[in-house]
Amino acid sequence: MPQAINKVLVTGSNGQVGCLLSQKLERLKDEFKLYSFDREALDITSQDDVVKKIDDIQPDIIINCAAHTGVDKAETDIENSFAINELGPKYLAEQALKNDALLIHISTDYVFDGNKTEPYNETDKPNPKGVYGKSKLAGELAIQNTGCKNVILRTSWVFGEHGNNFVKTMLKLGKTKEKLGVIGDQFGGPTYAGDIADAIIIISKKYQIREQSGVYHYSGHPHVSWYELACEIFNVATKIDDNYKAPQVIKIRSIEYPLPAVRPANSRLNCNKLYKNFNISESDWNKQLNENLEGFFK
Template sequence: MRVLITGCNGQVGCCLTQQLSMNENAIVLALDKEHLDIANQDAVNSAVTEFQPSIIINAAAHTAVDKAEEEVELSYVINRDGPNYLAQAAQSVGAAILHISTDYVFEGNKTGEYVESDATNPQGVYGESKLAGEIAVANACDKHIILRTSWVFGENGNNFVKTMLRLGAARNELSVVGDQFGGPTYAGDIAHALILISKRIAEGDTVEYGVYHYAGLPHVSWFEFAETIFDIAVKQTVLSNKPSLTSITTDQYPTPAKRPSNSRLSTDKITNRFAIKASDWTAALNNIQAYKG
């Protein structure tokens, strides 16, 4: 299979590039924003026409949730227009597009897990622009997989695990939000899931295109996630001491963008259709030294 990866320097993009580079059946063109601006339709068309991918995996996004409230136009350019151009180009060469989306497309007040068919109602610019991207991709390319995920962390880029390790090394006390719940998701597991789906498509298997959820289990609060991070870090001597943690409410930690209180995503559909299990985020922390920047 011929795979074009956009956003190859992001958390998921790095993992995709690394994992696919070890696949002898994959010819990979991995591009970052300096080599392919997905918001430039001519550049997208040129890259796709020249490379002729069978799979396009879009890992490029404007993910700065709070900045998005001010950078509205930029958010839509990257999260809606870029994916639209990629999907149109995929359609033109008969390729499938796999596009990463987010739990922020939901309002975040449901009781229980969100399933793919639940009504969307984003509460901020980031979620709104990502939902617009989902719609654009679905409309532009028949062979599309939209993969919604949540609470992404990995060895590359900025994320909650790295922030906690940095703060834990500098402070004896930390306050962490305890009334927002979700499934931490390891970037390497997201990449693996996307590659498994890509293989099925490339092998000509019957694939149900559409929206899928992929996230981690067990579901926890940010406070519980932090506790686990520090417990493992101390056990593996990455930190000498665990800071004293205090659970606070969302109201006590105001941010420009509203966060969903419930980001729990059901992964039953992707498990049933592709035999892909939820991300085991605790296992992904076993090599916690790799997240210490």
């Protein structure tokens, strides 16, 4: 008997995760029929747009990669942040419930204040400091309040070949700066966007019962500071490109580099629940840097 093919609707297809996820799903034609949309093709803040697309497609799985991720910009772009990060997920969740579809939604470590000394568990109480974290937490709650089948995947320090991220910023600055100050008192788990995409695909295949619904953590290991991550980026860059001259990286404190939005000092996430329920291991960010960094130069 042939295997059933699941119809999958992906939002935010031009983002870091959405782009790689769409590429990977496209190669799995015997398991998934992909409907992939960037913001121009599907604006999740438009309830009419969401209803029409989902009614037309009637997907089995909805994967929301769309988000307002400008952490500092969110401090002044409040209405837009909540529209994309709360209302959009709410509209998707309502339609997921109506169609008995599974909604997989990407959330963030910024729902926590960063004051805990140990890695955060899913059961720890969120306490976001900035607008971005508050809007993402509001989105999580909006999804859960609909009662739809859902997996909310909190992740951190995402980097990939597409879109803007810390790795690309470091490589770009490294070409023009002899010295570079990088924050050394914020700690987290860098996470490769391709690994997030792989985790989502595994969840899509293994989700069977409503008891699997809920919040999960998925991020990279080992945990490091931004300073340590920058040092490793330049270490790998000089191995890949003999002509790349890395700058001197200087460890600085958060207080020396003030930004509009306060970042959590501790963004480390405990990912045991995801491994227990879906057998998904943490992202090996160092391995992915070594294997994929060449693509970041393009």
